[in-house]
Amino acid sequence: MTAAPVLQVEDLSVRFRTRGGEIAAVSGVSFAVRPGETLAVVGESGSGKSVTSLALMRLLPPGAAVTVTGRVGLRGKDGRMLDVLTLPEPEMRGVRGDAIAMVFQEPMTSLNPVKPVGEQIAEAIRLHRGLDRRAATEEVVRLLDLVGIPAPRQRLASYPHHLSGGMRQRVMIAMALSCEPAVLIADEPTTALDVTIQAQILDLLRRLQERTGMAVVFITHNLGVVAEIADRVMVMYGGRVVEQADVRPLFARPLMPYTVGLLRSVPRLDLAGRRAGPLPAIPGNVPDPLHMPEGCGFHPRCGDHVAGLCDARLPELESAGEARLVRCVRWRELTP
Amino acid sequence: MTERPILEVRDLRKWFPLGSSLFSRHRQQVKAVDGISFSMRRGEILSLVGESGSGKTTVGRTVLRLTAPTSGSITFDGQDITRLSRRQLRPLRRRMQLVFQDPFASLNPRMTVERIVSTPLIIHDEPGGIAARRAKVEAALQLVGLLPHHATRYPHELSGGQRQRVGIARALILRPDFLVADEPVSALDVSIQAQVVNLLLELKDLLGLTILFVAHDLAVVGHISDRIAVMYLGRLVEVAETRVLFARPRHPYTEALLSAAPIPDPTVERQRIILAGDIPSPIDPPPGCAFSTRCRYATEACRAAVPPLREVAPGHLSACIRDDIALQAPRHGALTAPSKETCRCRLRSTGYRVTIACPRPSTSSSSAPASSASAPPTNW
Numbered sequence: 001m002t003a004a005p006v007l008q009v010e011d012l013s014v015r016f017r018t019r020g021g022e023i024a025a026v027s028g029v030s031f032a033v034r035p036g037e038t039l040a041v042v043g044e045s046g047s048g049k050s051v052t053s054l055a056l057m058r059l060l061p062p063g064a065a066v067t068v069t070g071r072v073g074l075r076g077k078d079g080r081m082l083d084v085l086t087l088p089e090p091e092m093r094g095v096r097g098d099a100i101a102m103v104f105q106e107p108m109t110s111l112n113p114v115k116p117v118g119e120q121i122a123e124a125i126r127l128h129r130g131l132d133r134r135a136a137t138e139e140v141v142r143l144l145d146l147v148g149i150p151a152p153r154q155r156l157a158s159y160p161h162h163l164s165g166g167m168r169q170r171v172m173i174a175m176a177l178s179c180e181p182a183v184l185i186a187d188e189p190t191t192a193l194d195v196t197i198q199a200q201i202l203d204l205l206r207r208l209q210e211r212t213g214m215a216v217v218f219i220t221h222n223l224g225v226v227a228e229i230a231d232r233v234m235v236m237y238g239g240r241v242v243e244q245a246d247v248r249p250l251f252a253r254p255l256m257p258y259t260v261g262l263l264r265s266v267p268r269l270d271l272a273g274r275r276a277g278p279l280p281a282i283p284g285n286v287p288d289p290l291h292m293p294e295g296c297g298f299h300p301r302c303g304d305h306v307a308g309l310c311d312a313r314l315p316e317l318e319s320a321g322e323a324r325l326v327r328c329v330r331w332r333e334l335t336p
Numbered sequence: 337m338t339e340r341p342i343l344e345v346r347d348l349r350k351w352f353p354l355g356s357s358l359f360s361r362h363r364q365q366v367k368a369v370d371g372i373s374f375s376m377r378r379g380e381i382l383s384l385v386g387e388s389g390s391g392k393t394t395v396g397r398t399v400l401r402l403t404a405p406t407s408g409s410i411t412f413d414g415q416d417i418t419r420l421s422r423r424q425l426r427p428l429r430r431r432m433q434l435v436f437q438d439p440f441a442s443l444n445p446r447m448t449v450e451r452i453v454s455t456p457l458i459i460h461d462e463p464g465g466i467a468a469r470r471a472k473v474e475a476a477l478q479l480v481g482l483l484p485h486h487a488t489r490y491p492h493e494l495s496g497g498q499r500q501r502v503g504i505a506r507a508l509i510l511r512p513d514f515l516v517a518d519e520p521v522s523a524l525d526v527s528i529q530a531q532v533v534n535l536l537l538e539l540k541d542l543l544g545l546t547i548l549f550v551a552h553d554l555a556v557v558g559h560i561s562d563r564i565a566v567m568y569l570g571r572l573v574e575v576a577e578t579r580v581l582f583a584r585p586r587h588p589y590t591e592a593l594l595s596a597a598p599i600p601d602p603t604v605e606r607q608r609i610i611l612a613g614d615i616p617s618p619i620d621p622p623p624g625c626a627f628s629t630r631c632r633y634a635t636e637a638c639r640a641a642v643p644p645l646r647e648v649a650p651g652h653l654s655a656c657i658r659d660d661i662a663l664q665a666p667r668h669g670a671l672t673a674p675s676k677e678t679c680r681c682r683l684r685s686t687g688y689r690v691t692i693a694c695p696r697p698s699t700s701s702s703s704a705p706a707s708s709a710s711a712p713p714t715n716w
Contacts, residue, residue, distance in 0.1 A: 044525040044527060044528075045525055150613070167614070194387040194552060195387075195554065195596040195597055195598075196387060196592060196593060196596045196611045197387075198596065198598070199595075199596040199598075199608055199610050199611075200610055203608070221526050222526075222598065223600040224555070224597065224598025224600045226600070227599060227600045227601055227602040227604075228599075228602075228606070230602075247602045248602050251600065251601060252603075261527065262526060262527060263600065265526065265527055266526070266555060267530075267533070267556055267558060268555070269554065269558055269582065269594075271558075271559075272554075272555075272557075272558025272581075272582040273558060273561075273578030273579030273580070273581075273582060274579065278537065279533055279534055280530070281528075281530035281531040281534055282527040282530070282531075283531070285497055285498065286496075286525055286527070286528070
């Protein structure tokens with residue numbers, strides 16, 4: 001764990017100006033990922049997890065309606081730290097897909113439907129690695145084989161609609177891996193897939209990570225997947241980090257009431273068929289970003305909130321032991 | 337148990353003809369549902385699980401007679417509804433309703449909640465004036481945990497969970513006794529899923545509903561169902577009570593499905609069966625057992641004939657001819673159990689991730705399992 005981080009995010013904030021008012025989609029998010037490490041970002045809709053990943057890739061639409069502040073440091077292929085947010089766009093284009101790559105949730109909408117998959121993958125390779133057409137094609141075959149696509153040479157001419165959901169996601173992963181990125185951002189890569197295919201893809205990502213030592217930022221809302229793939233976990237709520245910890249301590253002893261609630265609300269497989277009463281659900285709804293509650297964003301849904309304390313001001317993200325952060329004024333009294 | 341089942345399905349088939357081209361002689365058929373039989377007792381929640389393309393949604397739609405079956409029979413509360421006309425179905429429609437998966441797409445964005453929820457009353461000429469209708473809408477909203485003022489809202493003003501509650505209120509306003517819920521929670525946020533699952537269970541008890549629950553999330557299914565029917569490529573491969581199915585699966589597909597479900601506990605030692613490839617095409621299913629192409633226990637006999645669904649224990653049906661194999665239940669697999677694939681786990685003591693390549697069950701060689709651990713190496 002002493003290796004220097006390949007991705008270092010400091011105080012990242014993203015604001016959108018909308019007709020209804022300004023939305024703080026992401027507020028003061030900081031984290032670091034080291035080579036070979038998997039950081040899971042957990043959150044629900046509106047938590048800011050996807051906006052965070054798009055900001056890291058500099059894929060948010062440019063213009064006055066979006067304001068991104070903070071610092072994103074990314075170790076480039078030559079070893080020096082790049083300041084992603086200030087990099088000129090032409091240079092960023094050389095980094096995107098090369099040092100940092102992304103896999104999206106919906107492979108059908110992120111692949112070009114009118115271009116054979118072989119060409120789509122070759123495009124990135126030729127652009128970033130300067131291979132000629134023939135060499136690039138050979139490389140595509142190797143990559144498709146690597147991600148477990150049977151008969152890869154025959155698949156080069158296939159269009160995305162020829163492929164199943166799992167196959168399309170493999171193509172996306174092959175494309176993302178084509179330049180051996182130092183950081184892979186996977187935004188809900190298995191959410192649209194069946195559990196059996198999800199297991200295949202998670203297994204594939206783990207094996208590829210072991211082989212290439214890339215860092216993975218895995219965005220998901222599925223806590224089962226988190227337990228399976230993550231080394232560290234960052235829980236987001238209403239655009240803010242509310243808890244950060246190594247995966248085992250987080251599941252063993254969650255500190256933030258939101259994390260506690262999330263973990264308890266997932267039905268347990270070992271209790272299947274026992275009907276052990278209603279699930280301990282978190283009441284209420286995910287907050288509206290235009291009307292974020294005062295104080296702690298979670299307090300209206302929190303069973304442990306104290307009037308005059310939790311709704312008065314935003315709690316600090318404070319240290320709660322080694323490599324642990326929590327944003328709750330009451331965590332000391334709430335956790336045994 | 338001598339009570340008449342509320343729903344009885346016999347040898348149901350639903351084939352969809354593929355669009356024939358000018359040059360093709362034979363019209364190919366997608367065998368979405370290919371001969372399934374089950375019955376449901378009153379007040380029961382039966383879950384249909386399976387991968388996409390297994391035909392579970394088609395079963396749900398066909399038993400509601402939203403599409404006409406190709407063959408087989410559907411008996412609802414003693415009445416054969418297989419061949420009823422639209423007009424004949426009408427009085428029955430109020431007794432059987434559907435909750436959709438996507439609470440965004442299934443509500444008309446230009447209607448208020450009140451209009452959405454009251455539409456079934458209008459369609460079925462429910463007696464009473466506007467005031468009576470309004471009272472019924474309010475009661476239905478209250479039933480699903482919404483407030484009276486939600487009646488004047490439009491869908492876009494509501495959260496995903498609230499929208500799904502509107503969908504449930506619409507399904508329940510005619511007080512049906514049978515509900516098909518097609519993936520009702522899978523589009524919702526995690527913290528909201530539990531709310532809707534609890535709501536469905538409460539309503540079931542309160543209104544005496546019978547629910548056919550179509551889903552792929554095994555954790556939710558395990559919590560909500562009395563019985564589970566596992567589908568693969570248009571056929572049922574296993575039917576059992578929830579507890580029994582999770583504790584002792586009898587079909588290799590169920591075993592693989594259960595082992596693929598992610599467990600929210602990083603300390604659990606997993607023994608995952610990773611199925612190779614995808615579900616085969618329902619246009620041209622493999623001969624014999626459709627699962628044999630991905631099954632690690634498959635033999636020649638499996639490919640010879642379609643195995644019938646038969647009772648392997650009281651109330652437990654399975655369509656696998658291999659009685660000689662011992663299948664693993666989730667979480668109970670020992671590391672030494674045979675597996676075609678590699679086993680991945682974390683060592684409880686150290687937290688290191690370890691990969692162990694296990695010998696195939698069929699090979700009798702005594703070669704020691706090759707192991708490789710992520711750094712730092714362990715002395716396996």
